[in-house]
Amino acid sequence: MGTLRNELKKRVVDLVPERAYPALRGVRASVFYEPERVRTPHARDSVPETLSEEHVRDAEVVPSREEMLEAFPKGGRVAELGTDEGKFSEQILSITDPDELYLIDVWESNEYSDRSVEEVETRHADRIADGTVEILAERPDVALERFEDDSFDWVYVDTTHTYEQTLRELEVCRRKVKSDGVIAGHDYCLGDVPNGQWYGVIAAVHEFCTEYEMKLTYLSLETHGHSSFAIERIDP
Numbered sequence: 001m002g003t004l005r006n007e008l009k010k011r012v013v014d015l016v017p018e019r020a021y022p023a024l025r026g027v028r029a030s031v032f033y034e035p036e037r038v039r040t041p042h043a044r045d046s047v048p049e050t051l052s053e054e055h056v057r058d059a060e061v062v063p064s065r066e067e068m069l070e071a072f073p074k075g076g077r078v079a080e081l082g083t084d085e086g087k088f089s090e091q092i093l094s095i096t097d098p099d100e101l102y103l104i105d106v107w108e109s110n111e112y113s114d115r116s117v118e119e120v121e122t123r124h125a126d127r128i129a130d131g132t133v134e135i136l137a138e139r140p141d142v143a144l145e146r147f148e149d150d151s152f153d154w155v156y157v158d159t160t161h162t163y164e165q166t167l168r169e170l171e172v173c174r175r176k177v178k179s180d181g182v183i184a185g186h187d188y189c190l191g192d193v194p195n196g197q198w199y200g201v202i203a204a205v206h207e208f209c210t211e212y213e214m215k216l217t218y219l220s221l222e223t224h225g226h227s228s229f230a231i232e233r234i235d236p
């Protein structure tokens with residue numbers, strides 16, 4: 001049954017040009033927000049390329065992503081790509097005290113379909129009212145394009161975890177984050193492997209670091225294995 005459904009989704013995705021996805025919001029949004037997962041249910045990228053010494057020599061291992069936040073710049077302009085219920089955004093607010101925090105999510109995916117943007121608006125009502133938090137309900141890579149280049153102090157990427165989407169988001173972040181800023185993200189791991197759900201985050205991050213001369217600066221080592229990473233330019 002699952003295979004038949006995947007086959008049908010693949011056909012729909014192949015028939016519809018990518019530029020038409022935004023217009024199809026609400027039809028069966030998750031198919032269009034996650035086309036790569038449909039095309040590559042088992043990510044081909046489960047064997048990431050190895051980084052060289054220059055990409056890892058400054059990496060600091062921390063016990064949790066919250067401790068990684070402790071090391072990040074305070075204040076400034078920040079974005080979380082993939083917000084879900086907005087719980088991690090609470091940590092971002094309390095630990096890093098950003099001047100502006102943009103919470104960007106489609107809030108319409110397959111895996112998190114019961115979450116709603118209203119829930120997040122309620123959770124952060126005070127900070128929306130005081131002008132710190134702004135919520136953007138759309139695809140993060142598209143939403144970020146509207147901001148000036150070199151304007152974010154740091155960004156946290158946590159969306160579909162597919163290789164393609166992660167790489168696309170990292171590419172946008174490279175332009176939108178200041179040259180001495182930080183690109184961070186979640187699920188630097190191979191995925192929910194026992195359940196056959198592979199992530200392409202490590203593959204995308206390694207490829208990105210090699211291509212654009214970025215280095216790992218933080219890696220969190222939670223016991224559940226869903227590490228967070230932070231990368232910065234080797235030569236800002």
Ligand SMILES: C[S@@+](CC[C@H](N)C(=O)[O-])C[C@H]1O[C@@H](n2cnc3c(N)ncnc32)[C@H](O)[C@@H]1O
Pocket residue numbers: 033034080081082083084085086087088089104105106107108109112115138139140158159160165186
């Ligand atoms: C793992 S959750 C984010 C969790 C949140 N950062 C946290 O730590 O609490 C992933 C989020 O990505 C969103 N998402 C799914 N597909 C997406 C897509 N194509 N583009 C952007 N966001 C997507 C989902 O709606 C979901 O809320």
